[in-house]
Amino acid sequence: MRRVTRFVAAAAMCAVGMVAAAKLPPPSPEEVATAAAKKEQAAAQLEKEKQLLENAQNRVADQYKRAKGISTVGTKTAGRTESTNMPKTTKELPGDAGPKGGTKQSAEAHSAPAK
Numbered sequence: 001m002r003r004v005t006r007f008v009a010a011a012a013m014c015a016v017g018m019v020a021a022a023k024l025p026p027p028s029p030e031e032v033a034t035a036a037a038k039k040e041q042a043a044a045q046l047e048k049e050k051q052l053l054e055n056a057q058n059r060v061a062d063q064y065k066r067a068k069g070i071s072t073v074g075t076k077t078a079g080r081t082e083s084t085n086m087p088k089t090t091k092e093l094p095g096d097a098g099p100k101g102g103t104k105q106s107a108e109a110h111s112a113p114a115k
């Protein structure tokens with residue numbers, strides 16, 4: 001009886017391993033076009049958020065200078081904000097900020113229990 005159980009368990013593990021090793025088919029042209037459109041939309045959203053951030057930073061700097069009595073004549077604005085300096089939430093499209101599955105576990109899964 002034990003041999004049969006072990007054989008069944010080994011066969012099940014082999015079947016699961018074969019399914020896990022199977023490759024997915026290449027994406028269809030529609031899927032590629034959809035992904036490209038989504039990427040373009042995300043880039044446009046990032047540019048819009050960068051512009052809004054720059055405007056807000058300039059507005060705050062101008063208010064600070066007016067409050068302190070600093071002359072704004074001859075000063076230039078800060079310039080373009082780099083994409084790497086933008087928060088993660090600005091890179092996500094509206095309505096696309098839900099949980100996304102991944103392979104990396106959270107730190108909470110490995111932390112010690114609370115005392």
